[in-house]
Each structure stands twice: as C-alpha cells, then as structure tokens.
Amino acid sequence: MAGGAFVNPVGGGDYPGKLTGFVLLTCLVAATGGLIFGYDIGISGERVTSMDSFLEKFFPSVYRKEKMDTSTNQYCKFDSPLLTAFTSSLYLAALVASFFASTVTRVFGRKISMLFGGVTFLAGAAINGAAKDVAMLIIGRILLGVGVGFANQSVPLYLSEMAPARYRGTLNIGFQLMITIGIFVANLVNYGTSKISGGWGWRISLAGAAVPALIITVGSLFLPDTPNSLIERGRDEEARDMLRKVRGTTDIDAEYQDLVVASVQSRSVQHPWANIQLTGINVIMFYAPVLFKTIGFGDNASLISAVITGLVNVFATLVSVYYADRAGRRKLFLEGGTQMLICQILVGTLIWKVFGISGVGKVDKGTAIVIVFLICVYVSGFAWSWGPLGWLVPSEIFPLEIRSAGQSINVSVNMFFTFVIAQVFLTLLCHLKFGLFYFFGGWVIVMTTFIYFFLPETKNVPIEEMTRVWKKHWFWGKYIDDSATAAAAATAADVELKKTTQV
Numbered sequence: 386m387a388g389g390a391f392v393n394p395v396g397g398g399d400y401p402g403k404l405t406g407f408v409l410l411t412c413l414v415a416a417t418g419g420l421i422f423g424y425d426i427g428i429s430g431e432r433v434t435s436m437d438s439f440l441e442k443f444f445p446s447v448y449r450k451e452k453m454d455t456s457t458n459q460y461c462k463f464d465s466p467l468l469t470a471f472t473s474s475l476y477l478a479a480l481v482a483s484f485f486a487s488t489v490t491r492v493f494g495r496k497i498s499m500l501f502g503g504v505t506f507l508a509g510a511a512i513n514g515a516a517k518d519v520a521m522l523i524i525g526r527i528l529l530g531v532g533v534g535f536a537n538q539s540v541p542l543y544l545s546e547m548a549p550a551r552y553r554g555t556l557n558i559g560f561q562l563m564i565t566i567g568i569f570v571a572n573l574v575n576y577g578t579s580k581i582s583g584g585w586g587w588r589i590s591l592a593g594a595a596v597p598a599l600i601i602t603v604g605s606l607f608l609p610d611t612p613n614s615l616i617e618r619g620r621d622e623e624a625r626d627m628l629r630k631v632r633g634t635t636d637i638d639a640e641y642q643d644l645v646v647a648s649v650q651s652r653s654v655q656h657p658w659a660n661i662q663l664t665g666i667n668v669i670m671f672y673a674p675v676l677f678k679t680i681g682f683g684d685n686a687s688l689i690s691a692v693i694t695g696l697v698n699v700f701a702t703l704v705s706v707y708y709a710d711r712a713g714r715r716k717l718f719l720e721g722g723t724q725m726l727i728c729q730i731l732v733g734t735l736i737w738k739v740f741g742i743s744g745v746g747k748v749d750k751g752t753a754i755v756i757v758f759l760i761c762v763y764v765s766g767f768a769w770s771w772g773p774l775g776w777l778v779p780s781e782i783f784p785l786e787i788r789s790a791g792q793s794i795n796v797s798v799n800m801f802f803t804f805v806i807a808q809v810f811l812t813l814l815c816h817l818k819f820g821l822f823y824f825f826g827g828w829v830i831v832m833t834t835f836i837y838f839f840l841p842e843t844k845n846v847p848i849e850e851m852t853r854v855w856k857k858h859w860f861w862g863k864y865i866d867d868s869a870t871a872a873a874a875a876t877a878a879d880v881e882l883k884k885t886t887q888v
C-alpha cells in the first residue's frame with residue numbers, strides 16, 4: 386500500500402522544451418523492443434505446436450493421441466499438458482528474469498537491459514530454429530523468455546523517462562504498438578510456413594524471431610541512456626547534457642532540479658498498483674484459430690479470421706497513441722473495459738445458444754460472422770485500453786528509486802497471468818463452456834471498477850511529480866506522509882543552494 390512520499394515543492398506543470406527529432410528517433414528504436422514479445426505471442430499458442438511435422442518430431446506421443454481424438458464436444462478439445470507447459474515455459478522464464486532485470490536496469494541503466502534482452506532473445510531464436518530435440522527447444526524457449534523479461538522491464542521505463550510529459554502516452558504506447566505488429570507479422574509468417582511442404586516450415590517460424598531480436602539488439606547499441614537513469618547512477622553532468630539534447634533547449638534547470646530531488650528523495654516509497662490483466666485477451670491471441678474452429682470455421686477461415694483480429698489489434702492501438710495524452714488514461718480504461726464487457730456477454734450468449742451445455746452443435750454463417758465481428762470489437766476495446774495502458778501507467782506512476790522494481794513487478798504479474806492463460810485455457814473452456822466469456826467478463830468488471838475508484842488521471846503530469854497526483858487522490862492521499870513533503874522541501878532547497886554556489 387502507499388507509503389511515505391514526497392511532494393516536489395519546486396515543480397509544477399510541464400517544463401520548457403519540445404518534442405525533438407532526437408527523442409522521437411530514440412523512442413522509435415527503443416519501442417522496437419516490443420516486437421520480440423509480440424512475435425513470440427504470434428507464434429505461440431496453437432500455431433507452431435499445431436503443425437503436424439513439429440508435433441511428430443518433438444512430441445510423438447502427443448501427436449498420436451491427438452490423431453486418435455474423435456470427440457464431437459466442441460468445448461473439450463484435445464489438450465496436452467506437456468505441450469502447454471512447453472509453450473508457457475517462456476512466460477515463467479520471463480517472470481523470473483524481470484526481477485534480475487530490475488537490478489540491471491537500475492544499476493547499469495535501461496539501455497544495457499534492452500541490449501541484454503535482444504542478445505538473449507537472438508540466441509533463443511537461433512537455438513530454436515536449429516532444434517534437434519526437446520532439450521534444445523526448451524533451452525531456446527527459456528532464453529527467449531529471459532529476453533522478453535529484460536526488454537519488457539526496461540523499454541517502457543525508457544520511453545516514459547525520455548518523453549516530455551505531454552507526449553509520454555503517445556511515445557510509450559509505441560511499445561505496445563510494436564507488440565501488436567510483432568503478433569500480426571508472426572501470424573502471417575506462420576500462415577505461410579504452415580503451407581510449406583517438407584515439414585520444416587516451423588523452423589522458419591521459430592528462427593524468424595531472430596529478425597526482431599536483431600533490430601532491438603543493434604538499435605540499443607545506439608541508444609543513449611535516460612537523464613533520470615544517469616542521475617540515479619551519479620553521472621550528473623552527462624545527465625544535464627542529455628536533458629539539453631533530448632529537450633532541444635538549454636533551459637532545463639527546473640526539470641533537472643526536479644530529477645535530482647526525485648533521485649535523492651524517493652526512498653522505499655510504495656505505490657499501489659497491481660496490473661492484474663485477466664481480460665481474456667490472450668485467449669484470443671493464442672487460441673483464435675482454435676476458437677474459430679470451435680465455432681465451425683474450416684482451417685483456412687480460422688487462420689484468416691485470426692489474421693483479421695491481429696490487424697484490428699494493430700490499428701486500434703493507434704487510437705490510444707492519439708488519445709492517451711488527450712482524453713487521458715482513465716477515459717480509455719473505462720470506455721475500453723465497458724466495450725470488452727459488452728462483447729464478452731454477447732459472444733458468451735451466442736455460443737450458449739448454438740452449442741448449449743453439451744458442446745455439440747453447428748453455427749450458421751450469419752452467426753459466425755457476428756461472432757467474429759464482436760471479437761474484433763472486443764480486441765479493439767482491449768487494444769486502446771489495457772493493452773497499452775498496462776505498460777504506460779505502471780511505468781509512469783512510481784518514483785525513480787523504485788521505478789525499476791515496480792516495472793519488474795508489473796512484468797512478472799503480466800507474465801504470470803499470460804502463463805496461467807496459456808496453461809489452463811483449454812481446460813477452462815472444457816469446464817466453463819460458453820461461461821468462459823462470462824468468467825473473463827467478471828474480471829473486466831472488477832478491473833474497470835478498480836480503475837474508476839482507485840486510479841488517478843496521470844496524463845500530462847511530469848513523471849517526477851507524480852506524487853502530487855497520489856497526494857490529491859481521495860483514497861491514496863491518506864497514505865502519503867506529510868513529513869516526507871517537508872523533507873523534500875529541504876532537499877530541494879539544498880539542491881538549489883549547491884547549484885547557486887557552483888555557478
């Protein structure tokens with residue numbers, strides 16, 4: 386829960402400076418870190434692991450059982466715990482890695498974590514593409530996970546710290562945009578490789594992960610570190626220079642001073658944030674082809690529908706790129722949540738009507754089109770709310786000292802639930818049937834209510850002044866210690882004094 390924090394007495398409003406080409410370029414390069422996670426999501430789930438040649442080579446017993454499965458119950462598809470454990474090992478690796486990344490990011494800077502993330506992901510892609518046995522596959526997958534853990538921990542922080550307050554939403558969401566592009570491209574690649582005869586198409590899908598890995602690896606070599614991180618590591622002069630460069634002005638004293646105050650003052654402050662993403666989105670991202678097959682689509686139509694939802698995901702994310710700093714985070718969360726809920730109720734009810742409790746039934750064409758349409762509306766609701774804001778908000782609400790740790794908690798919670806969904810979706814579908822959609826709808830209600838009551842609006846607030854926002858909040862404000870405010874004032878005066886004596 387919220388602990389003591391400071392209120393910066395010297396700050397207020399935005400700082401001078403503009404959105405420079407330099408910032409735009411660095412943020413664009415850093416955001417490509419999202420491609421690796423996206424690419425992996427796009428080939429995971431029922432994609433590579435549903436290719437016969439892949440199954441036959443690595444999981445022959447699973448392959449045999451799958452071929453023998455003759456059940457007509459559409460809710461209870463063939464389910465192999467071994468296969469899902471293999472898929473989700475990546476998320477566990479990412480979960481653990483994000484805690485190590487927290488320290489690396491704080492002590493060595495954001496850039497080093499991005500570089501390390503890119504290199505390990507690259508190694509994982511190479512090992513997977515060349516895999517001869519299950520051991521190689523698993524080692525590769527763990528390395529991919531470590532890469533994702535490091536990139537997801539460091540990239541959102543980097544973007545939020547580089548961006549001027551007014552553009553923080555837009556620039557940070559570049560990360561989620563890259564995730565969605567990664568998913569979409571991987572879907573296409575997979576669609577193509579599944580058609581390659583000779584049974585080695587899966588190697589291209591897996592080795593293809595090297596392309597996004599190379600982009601962020603090479604890109605990160607050229608990225609500068611953020612001023613905040615330089616101050617955190619005692620490199621004050623470099624921080625000043627960097628701030629001048631990224632803001633495109635020499636008038637950086639106010640912002641610089643706030644960064645120093647923030648660095649000195651933010652000690653073991655805790656803020657309340659748990660990114661419990663149980664929106665059900667990964668049911669769609671991982672299992673869209675299965676879901677579409679369940680409602681009676683043929684193989685091709687299922688894949689094409691999955692590609693359509695991937696495209697909707699990319700374009701709808703652009704909506705939040707535009708609105709996050711204009712309408713604000715809260716409006717997007719509340720609207721997106723409501724939209725997702727309505728679609729979940731409608732899809733659940735339609736599936737109930739067609740398949741009832743037994744799971745045996747056939748969808749007519751009209752209903753199938755309505756379901757695909759509703760799923761697209763649901764995906765777009767997610768894509769302009771929880772998708773991007775689940776990275777943006779946690780990266781901007783923590784004080785400097787614990788920002789890195791806070792972000793790794795965010796990544797690990799995200800990975801944990803991604804892991805759980807990948808692991809249990811097929812079992813859940815078999816037991817909850819159409820109610821699965823109501824189940825996730827229930828979570829969306831909980832999450833949206835939480836946002837309504839507990840999340841303050843953070844648009845346009847300078848990142849090192851976030852505590853003012855918490856202080857004003859009807860609930861969290863009660864937990865912010867006033868004595869810390871006085872201490873902050875003293876530190877600010879100290880910094881000011883040092884500055885004038887240096888001049």
Ligand SMILES: OC[C@H]1O[C@](O)(CO)[C@@H](O)[C@@H]1O
Pocket residue numbers: 426561564565568666667670698771772773775803
């Ligand atoms: O675009 C959908 C994707 O976005 C994420 O929420 C990451 O931000 C993933 O968990 C999901 O697969």
